[in-house]
Each structure stands twice: as C-alpha cells, then as structure tokens.
Amino acid sequence: MIRGGRSYVSSLPAFSNDAKRLLVCTANTVSIFSTSTALQISSLEGHTAPVTTVIVEPASSPANNILCYCWTASLDGTIRYWDFSVPELLKTINMKLPIHSMVIPSLLGQPADSNEKQFSLFAYVSLEGTRGTNSKKHKSKPKLLHGQVCKCNLTESRLVGGVTLAETKVPEPITISSSGKFFGIRKRHKLSIWKVPDTESERVVLRKITLHHTKRMTVIAFHPTERTVAAGDVTGRILIWRGFGDKTFASGDGLAGGKMISNDEEGPGVRNDDDADSCTTWHWHPSEVNLLFFSSDGAYLYSGGKEGVLVVWQLDTGKKKFLPRIGSPLLYFTVSPDPSLSSISCADNQIHLLKMPSMEILKSISGIKLPCSLPEEYEGFGSGVAFDLSSALVALRTENYCIQFYSLFDDRGISEVQGCERNHQPGDDVTVVVTLVALSQDGSMMSTVEVKLAEEGIGGLVCLKFWASESQNKKFSLSTIIYEPHRDAGISAVAFHPTRRVAVSSSYGGDFKVWVCNDELEQKDVMLQSSGWTCHAVGSYKKKAMTAAAFSADGSILAVAAETVITLWDPEKNVLIAVIGETLMPIVTLSFVGKSEYLVAASWGSKPQLSVWNLSKLSLSWSYMLRVEAVACAADLSLFAALALLPESSKCQESIGTTFQGRDGVILLFNATDPVPVATWSARKAKGGTLAFLQVNPSSIEENISDGKPPQTLLAYMNGDHEYVLFDPYGEETHELNVIPPKDLVDPEEIGQFGYASIYGELPEFELKRNQTLWVPSVPSEKPWETLFSGSSHNLPPLTKLCSAFLESLLEKRTAVVE
Amino acid sequence: MAEDLQPQSHVGKSFPIKPKLKPKARTLSQTPESKYWSSFKPHQIPNLVSSIHSLDYSPNPPHLFAAAHSASLTLFSSKTLSQHSVINSFKDVVSCSSFRSDGSLLAAADVSGLVQVFDVKTRTPLRRLRSHARPVRFVKYPFLDKLHLVSGGDDGVVKYWDVAGESVVSNLLGHKDYVRCGDCSPVNAEMFVTGSYDHTVKLWDVRVENSRSVMEVNHGKPIEDVMFLPSGGLLATAGGNSLKIWDLIGGGKMVYSMENHNKTVTSICVGRVGKDGGEEAMQYRILSVALDGYMKVFDYGKMKVTHSMRFPAPLMSVAFSPDCMTRVVGSSNGIIFAGRRKKKENEESAVGNFWSLGRVEEPRKPTLRPTNYRYFQRGQSEKPKEWDYVVARPKKVKLGEHDKLLKKFRHKEALVSVLNGKNPENVVAVMEELVVRRKLLKCVSNLDNEELGLLLGFMQKYSTVPRYSGLLMGLMKKVLEMRAEDIKSSDALKGHIRNLKRSIEEEIRIQQSLQEMQGIISPLLRIAGRG
Secondary structure: OOOEEEOOOOOOOEEOOOOOEEEEEEEEEEEEEEEOOOOOOEEEEEOOOOOOEEEEOOOOOOHHOOEEEEEEOOOOOOEEEOOOOOEEEEEEEOOOOEEEEEHHHHHHHOOOOHHHHOOOOEEEEEEEEEEHHHHHOOOOOOOOOEEEEEEEEEEOEEEEEEEEEEEEEOOOOOEEOOEEEEEEEOOOOOOEEOOOOOHHHHHOOOOEEEEEOOOOOOEEOOOOOOEEEEEEEOOOEEEEEEOOOHHHHHHOOHHHHHHHHOOOOOOOOOOOOHHHEEEEEEEOOOOEEEEEEEOOOOEEEEEOOOOEEEEEEEOOOOOEEEEEEOOOEEEEEEOOOOOEEEEEOOOOOOEEEEEEOEEEEEEEEOOOOOOOOOOOOHHOOOOEEEEOOOOOOEEEEEEOEEEEEOOOOEEEEEEEEEEEOOOOOOOOOOEEEEEEEOOOOOOEEEEEEEEEEEEEOEEEEEEEEEEOOOOOOOOOEEEEEEEEEEEEEEEEEEEEEEOOEEEEEEEEEOOOEEEHHHHHHHHHOOOOOOOOEEEEEEOOOOOOEEEEEEOOOOOEEEEEEOOOEEEEEEEEOOEEEEEEOOOOOOOEEEEEEOOOOOEEEEOOOOEEEEEEOOOOOOOOEEEEEOOOEEEEEEEOOOEEEEEEEHHHHHOOOHHHHHHOOOOEEEEEEEEEEEEEEEEEEEOOOOOOOOOEEEOOHHHHHHHHHHOOOOOOOOEEEEEOOOOEEOOOOOOOHHOOOOOOOOOOOOOOOOOOOOOOOOOOOOOOOOOOOOOOHOOOOOOOOOOOHHHHHOHHHHHHHHHHHHHHHHHHOOOOOOOOOOO | HHHHHOOOOOOOOOOOOOOOOOOOOHHHOOHHHHHOOOOOOOEEEEOOOOEEEEEEEOOOOOOOOOHHHHHHHEEEOOOOOEEEEEEEOOOOOOOOOOOOOOOOEEEEOOOOOEEEEEEOOOOEEEEEEOOOOOOEEEEOOOOOOOOOOEEEEEEOEEEEEEEEEEEOEEEOOOOOOEEEEEEEEOOOOOOEEEEEEEOEEEEEEEEOOOOOOEEEEEEOOEEEEEEOOOOOOEEEEEEOOOOEEOOOOOOOOOEEEEOOOOOOEEEEEEEEEEOOOOOOOOEEEEEEEEOOOOEEEEEEEEEEEEEEOOOOEEEEEEEEEOOOEEEEEEEOOOEEEEEOOOOHHHHHHHHHHHHHHOOOOOOOOOOOOOOOOOHOOOOOOOOOOOOOOOOOOOOOOOHHHHHHHOOOOHHHHHHHHHHHHHOOHHHHHHHHHHHHHHOHHHHHHOOOOOHHHHHHHHHHHHHOHHHHHHHHHHHHHHHHOOOOHHHHHHHHHHHHHHHHHHHHHHHHHHHHHHHHHHHHHHHHHHHHHHH
C-alpha cells in the first residue's frame, strides 16, 4: 500500500543547520528534502496524527552544524525529539491534547552556558481542549472547542501546572522572535505578546502586553533585534509597532525609571493605552496578508498574501521590491542558516527554494496540486484527472492553467505543461477553465479542453487541444489546437482509441467527432507533411446531447451516451451499430469493462444510477441506485471498481453512522457478471475523487513490496483533496476483510491494517531516490570489530578513521520505522 | 540528472497575447519536391505553326532542343529559350526527331515516310533514308551508337538502318498496327522497344536472327509513348489515360498502373529531382503529359504522383534537359511551355575550383596592431564554429505596445493602441484578452468619441469576416446599446454607423444568395448520396 499526495504546506517548514535539508510536515510524517536537488531523502515516521510543528535545534557553534536534532509536535498530543540524520526517535512526550503549535524559546538566541544542562527545557504550546475540562466557568457549553496556550517542561515531560497563558476560541499558532525573547499570538483584533523570562523556571510569571487593532489580524512577526512587531490583517494592511512593551517589559529589567515618565505621551498611531512607541501602517496587499517575516539583519520585511506576490519592504524607508507571478497564495517564508537560501511555501502545495538577495527560484519541491475551484456551471464536470496507467502517472489540471504530471510511485511532481498561455492571478475570478484532460493508453498523447467564459455573452470560446510527447519524459508539446470543435457547444468527454492515434470528443451540442492524427492518415496514401489532428467523422443521434464517450478495449466499438441511451458506433466507418437501453438520468460516465462484453454507465442527478449493460444481449444486466463519482476498469479482467458517494439518508442513520464516521464514500469492486461486490472499502472525502487500475511493471514493484508474488495491478484512489492511496485489490486478505466493518484507507488518522500490512506490519515508504548513505541496516550479524584491526599494522588506516568505524560497529542501530 | 527530473517552474513568466492560429493549408505545394517543380520559372514560346509532335534535347551542352511542328524543325537554345535555328527542308509534317549521342547529328522523320539526317551546325541534310511506305512516326539513335538508326511508321514495320550507307539492315515485322513510338535501351546499343496502336510494346534485339521480337507486353490501349527507365530494366508505357510500368528483367510483368490523367497520355519522359550531392541526390521521376492539360510527376520508387501542373492547352510532348535546368512541354496549339530553373552561382564556382590547378596563394592579412581601430573590435563579430558550444542568450520575449499596456492594466489604452495598428488579428486577440479579464465592456464605455470612431471603423471593416464575426457581432450590439447617445450626437460616428449598416446589408445579401445556392445543391447531393 502506497500513500501519497500529502500537503507540504500545512505548516511552516524548517531548514537543517547546514541548510542542506528542509524538514516539511507532511500529514503524519516529517519529510526531509534535499535543498540541492529538491528530492525527498528520508522521513520521520511515528506520529499518528498530522504533524503541526517542526523545530530544528539550532547549533550553538558552526562546528556543530552537523547536529541534526529536531522537535516535532502533532495533533496526536505528543511532542517527539528526533535525530533526523539517522533518522531515529529519541524521546516522546505525551501531552494528551492535540498540539497546534509549539515554540521553544530557550533553543533560540540564549547564550549557551556551560551549565545549560541543569536547566530544564521549556516549550510553549498551543493546545486544543474542551472548555468543559479545563475551564470551570463555562460548563454550559462543554462541547465548544477552544485553544489555550500553555507552558510545558520538556525535560520532565509534563505541562507546567496551572500556567495557562491565554485562552482562545480556536487554537492559534504561536510566533516567536528569532532572538527567542518574545513570543505572541493573535486573538482576532488583538495581539498578545509575552516576554520570555531570562531565567526559565516553572514558577516565573510571564509578563504580557496586548496591542489592539480594528481589523482581524492574520499573521505576526517579530523583529530579530529591536522591539518591533509587525502584524498583517485581513484587509491587507501591515502594522508595525516599534518599541512595544517598553513600560511593561522594561520595568522587569530594572530599567524602569526613565521610561515611566513618558507615560502620558501617546505614541503616534498607537491605540488605546497600548504599550508601544509608535505604530505605522503599510498598505499594498489588496487582500489578506498571510506571510510576514523580518530578514535576519532586521533591515527588510517580507510580506505576501493571496495575490501571490512576495513583497520586500525596506524597513526604514518603506520602499518595496517585488517577486511577482508566483501564481498562488503564499503561506510561509523561512530563512535558512545559509544566508543565500530561503524557502517560500505556496498554497498550491509547492515549496520554492529562493536564492536570496536576487530572489531567484532555484528549485521547487512540488507536491500534488490541489483541485482547482471552478465556476458553477462546470462544477459537475469530472475531476480533471487523467491516469497514465502504464507509468503510474497522474495528470491533474491546476489552478494556473497547467497540467501537472505526478508520479504516484515516487510521490513527486514530474513535469508541468502550460495548458494555456496565461498568467494566473490567484485572486481573480476564474474566466478560463481547463475542463477536461485525457491521456492515451500509452501516455504519449494528451488532449485538453479549455473554455473561455464569455463576458455578458461576448467572446466565449471552447478549445480542444492535442498534445504529443516524443519520449517518456512527459514533455508534451502542442500538436493541434481546434477552436470551437463543436461550434459553441461545450465538450462533455474526450476519449482516446486504445491502440491507434484516434480520439473522440462528444459535445452537449448533440454531436460527436472522431479525430485522427495525420500520421494515421499517411498510411492511407495521403500526402501530408506535418502531423496534426483532423476531423475524421461526425455523428449525432436524434440531436440529443452527447454526454459521455468510450472506446472498447480493442477499439472496434465506440460507445457514446446520448443523454439517457447508449449508442454504439463503428469508429472506422462511422456507422451506428446499435442503441441500447434507457437510464433514468443522463449518463455522465461510460466505460467498457476490460475485454469482456460488459459496459458500465453511471448517471447522476436526482435519480443516480450505476448500470451494467451486456453488449452481446444488448440489454441491462444489473444496476444500483448509487451516485457514482468515478468508475475504473481493470485492463484484462472483468472486474471494475466504482467510487460511490454515500447517500445523505444513510449517513444520518445511527447504525451506519458509527461505521462510516466522517467518511462519505465507498469503493466497490465488482465482477461485471455479478451484482454482489467482490470487495468494499470506505473512503473519506470521496466527492471529487477518482479511481484507476494501475499496471505494475515488476521492476518497480520489487522495491515496492518485498512480497513473493507482486500484484499485477494496483488500484489507485485519489480523494477530493488529491491525496491518494495505491493498494492491491486482489490480495487474499482483502476478501476476508469484506465481512468485518470496512477499514478506512484514506484517512491518515486511522490506518486500517489490511492486506499485506495486516500480517507483516506497515512497510516503509517506498523511495526511488533513497540516499544510500542514509539507509542504515539493522545490526549486522557478523562482527566487524573482529576484522577491523586484522592485517599488518602499516596497512591499517589511520587511527582516527578506525576509531569511528569501530565505535560505529558497537552501536546498535535501528531503522526509522517506529512500531 | 536531478535537473532533468525537476519540473520546470512557470513562476515569473509573462505571456504576450497571441492571435488565434490559422489553419495550415493542406495543399501539396509545400513538399520539397513540389517546391522543386515549381522552381522552374515559366516561360512561353508562342506562335509555332501547329501542334508540337516531338521535343528532343541534345545530349551535349549547351543542350539545344529540337521542336517538331508542322513542316519544320526548330532548334532552341535552352539557356535563353530563344530560337536558335530552323530546319525547313521537309516536304510534309515533321513527326519525330532524335539527336545522336554526341549531339552533332540530328535525325528527323516526316509524314511523307522520309527519314533525314542533318548536321546540327550547318543544318544541311547529310543522308536521306527512304524505305517506309507510309508516314514515319518514330526515329531514334541507339544508345552510344553513331552508325545506326531505328525507325517505325504507319506501315507497321520497324526498320534498323545503316546510316552511312542509307540502307536498311533489317526489317523487323510483328506489329499489326501503326508503330507510333519507341525507345532505345539506355544500357545496350542493340536493344530497343517500339509501341504500336495494336496495344502491344515489342522488345527487339537486332542480334536475333529471325527478326522476331524478343518480348512483348500488352498495355490494353493504343500506345502513345514508350520509354526505358534509366536502369534499363524497367519500361514505362503510356496509352489511353494510363501510364504503366513494366519489369523487363522479370519477364514483362506489370509493376504499377498509374491512372491519374483524365484523357489520353500523349508523351512521357524521365525527369530528375533533388539537390546535387544531397542525401536525396538526383532521383528519377517520370513526367507525363496528357490531352487534359496536366503534367504529372510520378515517383516510380514510391509509386506516387508527387506533383501535378495544369497548362491551358492539350499537351502533346514533353522533354527534360539532361542538366536538369529546363523542362519543355509542347501543346497542340503551337505553344511551348518551357520552364527554367535559376542557376546557382556557387555550383559553377565549385566546378571552377575543382579544375583550377594548384592553390592560389591568398594575400596575407596584416596583423592588427593597437594603432588600428579594428584591433579593439577584433573578435566581437566572430561567428561560432561548427564545433563550438554556443551558450544561447535567453530569448527576449517580444512585447508589443499593447502587451506592455496590458501588463500595466491600462486596458483602454491597450485597446486603442492596437486599434491604431494595422493588424486585425491582434485587435481581436486583445479583445479576447479583455474579455477574459472582464474588462472589454468597461473599455468600450470609457472610449471617447474619436476612439469610438476608430472602433466602429474597425468593426465595419472586419465584423463580417467569418474568423472574427463570432466576437465582433456580439460586441457591436453591445457597443451600439451602450454608446447610442454619443453616436447620435456626433456626425462622424453617424457616418461610421451608416457604413456599418451598408456592409451588414451586403453580407446579408451574400448570405441569402449562398442559401439559395445551397438549396439548389442539397437535393443533388442527397440524390448522389442515395446512388
């Protein structure tokens, strides 16, 4: 079972001390990427819920740069301490409450004392708890979630009793200054800032100030050296308070005297009686500011927001510099210990590594792109996902008019094709939509459909594009553009012929067209020079809207759904062969079941239906009243899988409600001859999900599953958020699973042990690019120290080398997997 | 490796607007071969007396060619395509002529049955070969043979002549009808073929004792022309509207039958195509001309017609010069359609260098010194050598003025600037971009009167063009709705509207007449479809 497609931008990433690695929170694990290649090297696995914070322990001196320790906090209520070079779990602290954010001030900036070890390490965590348990005042509303900021003693692994610094409606992320002296949270219209006491102990009372604003704040940042804090609000303003907390914090330092005099002197722009010298406002961002960061020397402020432009403010003058057209909302900005490298996380699941002063993008860690929002009339369209079955790639349409090719086995983006040459502005309303993506069976040809929406009835345009890739590298180049292929009618489906260079497009305008690539024509003695696609035939049936199309496995039959009936055509001669059946609602998906004589059709609407048609009898074989989101057919067997959304009614029922908690879909595996499903699995976020049977070539499965007999095909399920899972649908164990309540395959919080994993336990994540040096085997059986020193003394390597090898051989090493 | 695997980032790019692509013409004129055949610059030689029965090139440079028309034989220079000399010593219509392999003698036959041999330079008849009882239609010198001639005529007899003695060496009997054509083997001096109206082509060998044909093939139609292909193993025959290729070595099997002409194919010849020294150096083609006025180029390697050319008259004869520079086509109304390629200078110079003896000492360039201005510029305009690795400068995206304005979100200015330009495609592309940005109607409402006039002028010109009408018709309605007040108040704009109205009315008229036509045609098509 392979999982992937996780979000890389759920929380702030962290650089390692040598800036060669980037630690990214990816759901339950922390993935470690190399900054030079932007490929994943290893991962920290152990948390059972999404990881929310990763903090790399900074090196106290440059010599210690190779130290690789980090703290992670997760929603499963644990804080863990890792050596991520090995990678190895060193320590687990259970807080019992979901942790949304954590800061450890003493790691930052505090002078490294020689007797540092004697002090305990304190962290400040933002927890999620219920009001009923923690606060006695509000017993009337026990279910209301709320967040609280607490102090935690990491050395003794417990919360510091009685110290709850703040309570908020929702758990807020804590921001800390890079010197580690202050940390703060935002509470709607207020900022709460605490000063970290110089000597940490459990009893020390933290001083707190509050800064007020009239708008809801979204992000805060501390100046690295001065007492300056910046905050962004929902309207796009950036507020900078200078000299905050002079009165409150300074008094504690014993410098109170002089400052207290200026008590009645109001700082310009400071509201209420906020403790700050001055407050200035900068306004450039048109919408919410998501990202604020002071440069390490404190001269610049980086800001970014929904519009996808990174703005660099010169702090003294307010002059701006821009890095425009990043193409998606910016979320986080991190600097590395190496001053020339920083990273920026974007909402489209990309982390860009920036070369710093020039702000060039060096590399991009590209996760799977998120589903893009569509205008309403195109909401019902498929998910815009096409699978390349042979090479286990998936083509996804993205927000910025690209088609992303994502490798399911490697769990990384392979390439991107600019589907239509436009710049995407994240804030704008969508006016150009890539509605359909289709790939040929061998993955060498692609077809996309894009729609330009009309402005008050002017200038709408539908384009059908055909792409070709020369080799396996998936670098597609545009071969043919067809403007308005079906006049102004929208295209409902595009399907490729399984063997030849032929495609069909069906339209709501009541016709379908068969397109032929000229290479195909040339064999028929027609002289043509450039390869391009031309219309070969046009067909229509009673002027009904054509809603779906599919070729049979051998390509001899073309099935086109004309609203509620299925018409079968000879694609070569364009002759109507037969018309079958009538469904209740218009058909949206058609698919031939492998090489068998069955055809699956799914229709949506008020009376949704999944129906299986027998082509030899030209009649309905069986059908279900199910809203089927996606259908996938195995290439050679008569099995097919359907992703069905659970109807609203069944979700409400108590008995089922317990089984399907939070899950809205079921994957059903059918044999086409039999209406009883062979296997079922329940799934989360099934709306907008897709299914596909992937062919597995033995070479890749060898590394993948060290089982004796690798599965022939894997079933891939991608949910509405583009997280995916690959599993073997024919495994013996899966059939047994049928009777017991189906296990969740998608939700990372509750991993169903199943199939291979149920017997042998979870396999490590499969990594093609695994760095050999990091792959540490478990303790070797032979004893290296016996042979290490053998041989004549003048042949021995120097003692310094031998010593480390010797010591290493004595140490017991464990694998990264924590059972 | 890792770089290859990296998805390239699209961050920070900007795309200039592009007009919609136009469909590419799917005509055949694009192939390199068609280009070659169209590179013959057409030249007409008019005013010859009547139908040109035969054309023949001299094998020697400067490759004169002889055109037989009426009772005279005209020699033309193939360089200038002008008349070189005329031989008039014929009593009747000249039917055929043939140069000897050294180009110094010319044999010509006429309808009176006489075959004459001329000196090309002096144009005096040297020999008169009289033996045919009926008109002679075909005369030819055998391959590399200076002493003999082959002729055939309407008496059905093929004669092998000893030219010096003016005597017939052998009479080859076998044809049952008029002998109209023939050719001598390009590899053997003793073998030749003749074609006759009895549908057969006979292969003769003068070494065979009993004067019987060695082989015969049946074309199925009266044969108008027959020809050996350059290898000597294949034969091409023309008769009726078909051209057939025969394999002689394989026992006279038909290889291919080309039936692309609509009327009788009257003449064929061998042409050559391709660049000198290239990979496809000099491939042979068959040129065929027919009474339907078409000249077709047939590639007998791929069995495909690779080019076809239309002439405004029935064609009678065709010839292609041995140096591949000219081709001539004779028509039935006395016009020669000649074509000549432009000569490339470098070819000649290359030949010149080849023959020049020894190396010419090149003048030594003086070494540059800092006193010379060029010293400081040396190497700046150096061209990269073939083996040099060129680090290409990143291509600069060319931005038009409208692109720059669009980048600054100055939409109205962009629209106006592109309207001032001449390119309607760009105007429509900018409008489409504005539609995508939801700003087109805003722009229209912001235009002042002068700019509105510009827009109306553009629309009057192009709104009926099918490629743009989809967008412009809708836009026009909106513009008229939105700006009705302004238009009413300005005379200039009213004028534009009047023009607009006129062009729309004209378009409607065209559409109506097209519909009428469609009404006439569609029943016919329906009937044809049923049949």
